[in-house]
Every structure is written in structure tokens, then in C-alpha cells.
Amino acid sequence: MSTTHPLLAALARFHELSQAERAALNDLPFTTERIIAGDGVAWAGDRPLRSFLILEGLLSTSKAVADGDLQITAFHIPGDMPDLNSLHLDVLDSDIGAVTGCTLAFMAHQDLRRLCAEQPRLAALLWRATLVEAAISREWVVNVGQRPAISRLAHLFCEMLARMGAVGLVQEGSCHLGLTQQHLSEATGLSPVHVNRTLQQLRAMGFLSFGQGRLTVHDWDGLRQVADFRSDYLHVVTQQAA
Amino acid sequence: MSTTHPLLAALARFHELSQAERAALNDLPFTTERIIAGDGVAWAGDRPLRSFLILEGLLSTSKAVADGDLQITAFHIPGDMPDLNSLHLDVLDSDIGAVTGCTLAFMAHQDLRRLCAEQPRLAALLWRATLVEAAISREWVVNVGQRPAISRLAHLFCEMLARMGAVGLVQEGSCHLGLTQQHLSEATGLSPVHVNRTLQQLRAMGFLSFGQGRLTVHDWDGLRQVADFRSDYLHVVTQQAA
DNA sequence: CGATTTATTGAAGAAACTCAACTCGAGTGG
DNA sequence: CCACTCGAGTTGAGTTTCTTCAATAAATCG
Numbered sequence: 001m002s003t004t005h006p007l008l009a010a011l012a013r014f015h016e017l018s019q020a021e022r023a024a025l026n027d028l029p030f031t032t033e034r035i036i037a038g039d040g041v042a043w044a045g046d047r048p049l050r051s052f053l054i055l056e057g058l059l060s061t062s063k064a065v066a067d068g069d070l071q072i073t074a075f076h077i078p079g080d081m082p083d084l085n086s087l088h089l090d091v092l093d094s095d096i097g098a099v100t101g102c103t104l105a106f107m108a109h110q111d112l113r114r115l116c117a118e119q120p121r122l123a124a125l126l127w128r129a130t131l132v133e134a135a136i137s138r139e140w141v142v143n144v145g146q147r148p149a150i151s152r153l154a155h156l157f158c159e160m161l162a163r164m165g166a167v168g169l170v171q172e173g174s175c176h177l178g179l180t181q182q183h184l185s186e187a188t189g190l191s192p193v194h195v196n197r198t199l200q201q202l203r204a205m206g207f208l209s210f211g212q213g214r215l216t217v218h219d220w221d222g223l224r225q226v227a228d229f230r231s232d233y234l235h236v237v238t239q240q241a242a
Numbered sequence: 243m244s245t246t247h248p249l250l251a252a253l254a255r256f257h258e259l260s261q262a263e264r265a266a267l268n269d270l271p272f273t274t275e276r277i278i279a280g281d282g283v284a285w286a287g288d289r290p291l292r293s294f295l296i297l298e299g300l301l302s303t304s305k306a307v308a309d310g311d312l313q314i315t316a317f318h319i320p321g322d323m324p325d326l327n328s329l330h331l332d333v334l335d336s337d338i339g340a341v342t343g344c345t346l347a348f349m350a351h352q353d354l355r356r357l358c359a360e361q362p363r364l365a366a367l368l369w370r371a372t373l374v375e376a377a378i379s380r381e382w383v384v385n386v387g388q389r390p391a392i393s394r395l396a397h398l399f400c401e402m403l404a405r406m407g408a409v410g411l412v413q414e415g416s417c418h419l420g421l422t423q424q425h426l427s428e429a430t431g432l433s434p435v436h437v438n439r440t441l442q443q444l445r446a447m448g449f450l451s452f453g454q455g456r457l458t459v460h461d462w463d464g465l466r467q468v469a470d471f472r473s474d475y476l477h478v479v480t481q482q483a484a
Numbered sequence: 485c486g487a488t489t490t491a492t493t494g495a496a497g498a499a500a501c502t503c504a505a506c507t508c509g510a511g512t513g514g
Numbered sequence: 515c516c517a518c519t520c521g522a523g524t525t526g527a528g529t530t531t532c533t534t535c536a537a538t539a540a541a542t543c544g
Contacts, residue, residue: 044474063384066470071387073380085377088370093377093475117362124358127369128330134376135327135335137383138315142305144387145313145431149500180522189387191501196524211523228308232286233335391532422490433533438492453491454541491540501530508523514516 006030006105007053010079011125013167014237024119028111035102037178041083042096048086050106054078057102058178061094062186072187074137075099075160075179079167084130087112100178100213132235139233144189147228149198152188154227157208159234161217166236174216202226248272248347249295252321253367255409256479266361270353277344279420283325284338290328292348296320299344300420303336304428314429316379317341317402317421321409326372329354342420342455374477381475386431389470391440394430396469399450401476403459408478416458444468 004012008025011017017025032055035041041059042048059076073094076082082096087109116123136159143155164175181199185192202208207223209216217223246254250267253259259267274297277283283301284290301318315336318324324338329351358365378401385397406417423441427434444450449465451458459465 061380063380065384065388066393069388071384073383085373088366089373089377089477091474091477093477094380113366116366120359120362120365123362123365123369124330124355127365127372130369130373130376131327131331134372134379135331137376137379138303138305138336140383141315141379141386142307142313144383146307146311151308182522192522193502193524194500197500200524232333235331235333235335423492424490434490435492435534436532439532442492485544487543489540489542491538493538494536496534498533499531502528504526506523506525508521510519510521512517512519514518 006055007107010053011122013079015125018121021119021122024115024122028107028115030105030107033104033106035098035104037098037101040095040097041102041104042086042092044092044094046086046092047090048083048092048109050108051081051084051087051112052104052106053081055103055105057104058099059096059102060099060183060187061096063094070186071189072183073140074133075187077160077163077167078169080133081126081129082133084126085133087126099183135233135235149188149190149194150201151227152190153184153195153198154202154207154223155229156184156187157202157210157215157217158224158227158229158231161215161220162229162231162234162236166234173218173220174214176213177210177215178213248297249349252295253364255321257367260363263361263364266357266364270349270357272347272349275346275348277340277346279340279343282337282339283344283346284328284334286334286337288328288334289332290325290334290351292350293323293326293329293354294346294348295323297345297347299346300341301338301344302341302425302429303338305336312428313431314425315382316375317429319402319405319409320411322375323368323371324375326368327375329368341425377475377477391430391432391436392443393469394432395426395437395440396444396449396465397471398426398429399444399452399457399459400466400469400471400473403457403462404471404473404476404478408476415460415462416456418455419452419457420455 005026005028007028008022054076056078059082060072061074061082062070062072064070083092086092116126143152147155160177161170161175164170169175181192181195185195188195199210207219247268247270249270250264296318298320301324302314303316303324304312304314306312325334328334358368385394389397402419403412403417406412411417423434423437427437430437441452449461
């Protein structure tokens with residue numbers, strides 16, 4: 001019926017779906033909203049009654065520490081559902097905000113819960129999506145805890161390019177990535193000044209270009225090596241035609 | 243029926259369960275195994291066919307980086323299911339090992355999947371458990387990324403005491419915690435030497451005692467303050483009688 | 485009790501931080 | 515159209531936190 005549901009499209013990109021599952025997804029009500037860059041979408045302490053799928057744009061999850069500083073704990077790209085955890089964890093523990101302008105598809109928890117009860121395999125796929133986010137979070141602990149500045153930044157770039165690539169948003173090693181050096185600082189736990197200097201190293205070594213909201217990787221294998229990047233933790237399944 | 247299933251006990255500690263749900267849990271086959279301190283339980287790259295619940299002991303999840311160093315990304319205590327993520331993420335991305343001697347209850351994925359399909363609310367509770375682990379992982383990113391050594395260590399101690407307390411393993415601010423300073427180092431991303439010196443500060447300030455496999459907190463509010471610890475991210479639900 | 489972890493100490497060095505100034509480009513409004 | 519502002523990026527210099535290396539003390543274990 002009419003166009004396919006955005007969540008159906010997102011899941012079908014990576015998984016085979018039965019006719020019944022497709023039908024159930026297409027029956028799932030949703031509303032689309034447009035968010036301005038820099039705006040918050042949800043806050044720690046909120047008890048959302050709905051979750052959203054990213055159709056377009058870049059979001060971040062972050063937490064504030066005592067002195068007011070921010071740590072970004074995740075970036076979210078099209079196809080992700082950043083606050084799906086609120087489906088079973090009623091109160092949010094982090095802030096979610098739009099890094100760039102975004103288009104989001106909101107779905108009521110009520111409807112999602114019914115969907116999960118009626119279609120256990122869809123429940124499993126949504127569960128799986130939250131597990132991938134958890135796996136990425138573990139890798140971020142490693143990145144921030146162990147790697148020197150240059151590897152840390154390189155690893156973040158590798159991850160973002162790999163994830164954007166998996167959803168078809170990379171052309172010739174380049175993708176739109178509307179991050180400022182301030183964002184990189186908050187994501188890596190490095191000071192903005194040190195991010196700046198480390199970025200210059202990565203550029204000087206010929207690995208990448210970064211600026212004007214765009215990341216271009218010139219030497220993937222080289223970048224990957226300084227980053228100590230292995231993509232297994234992203235759990236990207238064998239891709240099939242969209 | 244005999245004694246209750248360990249997973250039933252673990253879930254019933256925090257959630258009301260229907261008679262049907264209890265029955266379904268009691269029907270779930272499991273086998274108990276004993277693990278020696280220091281032994282690995284599962285490795286990155288493994289494709290487990292079963293998951294386990296911790297009945298006793300302390301486990302860690304860790305990842306190795308290029309130079310061979312280790313980052314611990316999580317500790318697991320009784321009541322946790324450290325590799326439940328392998329239920330839907332077929333290949334493990336981290337190593338799981340026993341910090342102390344452990345008793346584990348293994349359950350086949352096959353059986354767990356059937357349970358989830360037949361009892362959607364139990365599926366939701368297991369899903370929820372993985373979401374709590376994810377929330378803890380996010381806080382670890384913050385801890386390792388933003389906090390100075392003393393807060394970082396203090397925060398880890400706060401978290402462990404809070405979690406152990408939630409499952410009834412704390413008496414008078416003290417719990418068994420078989421971690422070495424090496425473990426603390428690998429969990430916080432600090433060098434062992436710096437952990438040692440920072441620990442001495444925490445002791446000298448009268449916040450805690452730590453050693454001989456035991457953590458005792460003398461000044462919870464003080465520790466909590468230097469740690470910048472707020473327990474909301476642990477998502478501990480209102481406890482009911484065990 | 486000897487052997488092997490684990491914990492502790494000293495001292496020098498390095499990675500990253502802070503502070504402060506300055507540049508640049510993209511608006512914006514006079 | 516130009517002056518102005520504002521955010522983002524860049525640079526220099528001094529400081530701090532944390533690391534590394536190396537040796538010693540203390541615990542733990544067979």
C-alpha cells in the first residue's frame with residue numbers, strides 16, 4: 001500500500017522480511033518531524049512515549065559531567081533509532097540532540113510494543129539494533145580509554161565512514177559529516193586544541209580531509225592502521241539490495 | 243518444579259511475574275558450570291549457541307588493542323547475563339573472563355528464543371537487561387573520557403557498590419570485590435602506577451578501604467561527590483522482597 | 485618456605501591541557 | 515556595500531596530569 005514504511009525500509013536493507021512482517025510494519029503509525037541543527041530531541045530524565053527512526057541527518061547522545069563538560073557517547077546516522085532503549089528503560093539517562101538538521105519518524109511505544117508481541121522476529125531485529133549500539137559503545141570505551149589522540153580520532157573517522165557506507169551514504173571515500181572540531185573533542189575526550197593539532201597530523205599524513213561538514217578518506221588502509229580499526233564490532237550483516 | 247530456576251529468581255527480584263511466565267522459566271533447561279578465576283569463558287569471534295547467567299562470582303568483558311593492552315569495558319556480577327547479546331548478535335566482539343571463581347548457569351539460545359517468542363514480556367525483560375548494560379557502557383565512556391583519575395576510580399567503586407547492593411551483596415557499606423589494581427587499571431584506562439597512587443589518595447581522604455578482595459566505603463556521600471556519581475543510569479527498579 | 489603475583493615508591497619524561505591571542509569565513513544589519 | 519559580529523579554526527607558550535621505567539616491599543600460594 002502506497003509507499004513503504006520507513007522502518008520497513010530500514011530493516012529490509014539488512015534482513016529478509018516475511019510478507020506478514022512487512023504488512024505489520026506498514027500498519028505501524030508514524031509521524032515525521034523536522035529538527036533544526038543544534039536542537040535537543042530528548043533529555044536525560046525524560047520518559048518518552050515514543051521512539052524515532054532517523055530518516056536524514058546526524059544526531060548525538062551525550063551526558064554532562066559535574067563541571068559542565070560534555071561527553072558524547074554516540075553518533076546516530078540515518079537508519080538508527082537512538083532512543084529505542086526508552087521502549088523498555090522508561091527513563092532516559094542521556095541527552096539526544098541534532099548535530100545537523102534532521103528528519104525523524106516517530107512511532108508510539110504502545111504500537112511498537114504491540115508489534116513486538118505479535119511479530120517476535122521483528123522484536124528480535126529491533127533488539128538486535130540496540131545490541132549493535134551497545135557494541136559500538138563498548139568500542140568507544142576502548143577508544144577513549146586506550147588509544148592515543150591520533151588513533152582515537154582516526155578510529156572515530158573509520159567508524160563513521162564504515163557506518164555511513166553501510167547505509168549507502170559514502171561515495172568514493174567521502175561522506176557528509178556535519179561535525180565541528182568541538183564535536184570531535186566531546187566525542188573523543190580530547191581538548192579542542194589537541195583535536196585541532198591532531199587533525200592537522202592526519203591531514204599532513206595524507207590520510208583524510210575534514211572540514212566544511214565533509215569527511216574524505218584518501219588512504220583507507222593507512223587510516224585504518226593508525227586507528228587500530230577492525231569493523232567486526234559494527235556487526236554489519238551481509239548487505240542485500242535495498 | 244522443585245527449586246526455582248535461577249533465571250526466574252534473577253528476574254523475580256526486580257519484576258512481577260505471572261504464573262505462566264514463572265512456569266515457562268521453570269521449564270527452561272539449564273546446566274551449571276564452575277569457572278576458575280582467571281579463566282576465559284568466551285572470546286571475541288566466538289559464535290556461542292548458549293548464554294549464561296551469573297550465579298556467583300565476578301566476570302569482566304574486555305577488548306585487546308593493537309599494542310596488546312587490554313581495556314575492560316564492563317564488570318558483571320551475580321544476576322547479570324554478560325553474553326546475552328550473542329542471542330541476536332551471533333558473533334562476539336569482546337572477550338569474557340572470570341575475575342574470581344564463578345558459578346554460571348548456561349541456557350541454550352534455542353530455548354531462550356522459544357521462550358522469548360512465547361512470552362513477549364519475558365523477552366522484554368531480557369531485552370531490558372541488555373539495555374541496562376548498554377546504559378552502563380555509556381557511563382563508562384563518560385567516566386573514561388571526562389573524569390580525572392580520582393573521580394574515575396571513585397566512580398567505578400560507587401557503581402560496583404551500588405550494583406552489588408541492588409542484588410543484596412553489600413553489608414554495611416562493604417562487599418566482596420576480587421579486583422586487583424591491575425583490573426582497576428584496565429577498567430579505567432589509567433596506568434597501574436597511577437591507580438595505586440590515586441587509591442592511596444582515596445584511602446587517605448577516608449572515603450574507602452580497598453584490598454584483599456574487598457571494598458569498604460566509609461563515606462558514601464563524600465565518595466559519591468568526588469566521583470560525580472548519580473545512580474540513575476543503573477536503572478535499578480524499585481526493589482521488592484527477594 | 486620459596487616462588488610468584490600484587491602492591492608500593494622514586495624520578496624522569498611525554499602526552500595532553502589550559503590560557504590567550506589571532507585568523508578566517510559566513511552571515512547580518514546599518 | 516562595508517563594518518561588524520559571531521562561531522569555528524588555528525597558533526604559541528607554559529603547565530599539569532599521567533606515563534614509563536625500574537627497583538623494592540609485601541602478600542599470596544603451592
